[in-house]
Amino acid sequence: MNLDTSPKLACPDLLRLGGEHPVLLGSRCTDCGEVYFPASEGCTRCCSTAMETFALGSFGTLWSWTIQGFQPKSPYNGGEAEADFQPYGVGYIEMPSGVKVESRLTLADPAQLKIGMPMVLVLLPYRQVPGEAPVYTYAFAPA
């Protein structure tokens, strides 16, 4: 993946770039320690509003998965023609804090996806429309 210039991101607030791997950002309740993704303004566990930014990391394990077998309707904006749609993987990744992050997967082959497999955060150009800069989102790939 060539990212000489800073990539156009669908969700810039969720990511910290610049290191070897992108890092996912969430928040943590400073009263009870509960961790949230994406960042939350309040803690639904203890009802506190004292939240701080929390880096969830770049590595986790596959907690559940599916294959998106049909092209979603709007607001999905992958931009491909219906005939060109390729099924994509979606999963929850369990991060070291225990939080499970819902994410696109770089794989869409059921034979290659196993609950518990190690995964790493990458950027995925989910929208590639001719004449436009590609738009990236976060995704997990086998580590």
Added chain:
Amino acid sequence: MDNEVAIIGIGMHPFGRTDALSGQQQGAHAVREALKDAGIEWKDVGVAYGGSQDGGNADALSNQLGLTGLPFVNVANGCATGGSALASVIAAIQSGMAEIGVAVGFDKHPRGAFNPKPKDWGLEDWYGETGLMLTTQFFALKTRRYMFEHGITDDALVRIAQRAFRNGALTPHAWRRRELSYAEIAESMAVNLPLRKFMFCNPAEGGAALVLCSAKHARKYTANPVIVKAAVMRTRHHGSFEVFNPGLAAQQSPAPTVMASRAAFEFAGVGPQDIDVIQLQDTDSGSELIHIAENGFCEHGEQQHLLASGATDINGRLPINTDGGCLANGEPVGASGLRQVIEICTQLRGQAGQRQVPGTPRLGYTHVYGAPGVSAVTILQAG
């Protein structure tokens, strides 16, 4: 209990597609059928609660039924709309506000999958734009994890759908009335694995209505009232695995279904082993799979054997979704929960024809579950 409430009239507009009628017209049709069943008129009704998701306001039904001045409250609780309307009518009758009440649900959804907008759910645009905001995805992810944790295979998912369509074929008012073979289901399009095309219900249209009154007056109106032993609604706690959640908490907590079910059994003073006929939310095979255990009808993981042995069939020990459930009837969101109650009433009255549960069922159970984490349970007893 001398404050109990009884169902004295049931009415439906068949689910499916009725291009000529609006959702409200189908709701009004259901109310008229329920009034006829109870042998009363609209002007006898003292209070009404009702709702739809996409079919407009329930109180506008008065324009068709008659402007009698009654308090008519609009309910908007997604999949729990019918359950909430029912619980509200019961409370109104118990409070002495009215002698006779009506609960009504109806809907008319656009074709195809529901099309939610991130902002309506407190989410940012990227969640929808990048292709993560789909209910079918959620059901699949939840089912996959559940099957992994409890050692369940795809066989259970196929059998749930197969039974739904088998029962639907026996149900005159069902939408999908064609039995499907095991292979047809198991080889249907991979919508969101492990869930396939014939394991999902479709949005639909229809109406369902109930007439209720105090149980001590019920026999004035009908020879076979159905007593509401419990009608409970609960919402999610922190840590529950619900739809449209980009992140799940580190520690999972019991689902709202578990809380609603426990409260209903406690309230009714009975247990899962006492129930003779069951309706469970089956927006998809995976949801029903999970709900069999969450409602206390077996331990987690036992479903595989239960389903394979036929225990959940009409002639089995735990007859589930005897009218084909959402899979065979579709899901008009506002009406769906009341359809379940109507099917149980029909079974308890012994009027279910070809799909009648044998013996004389005395106790029935209904369960709905939906976004953003609500569940409603009723326990019903032949009066």
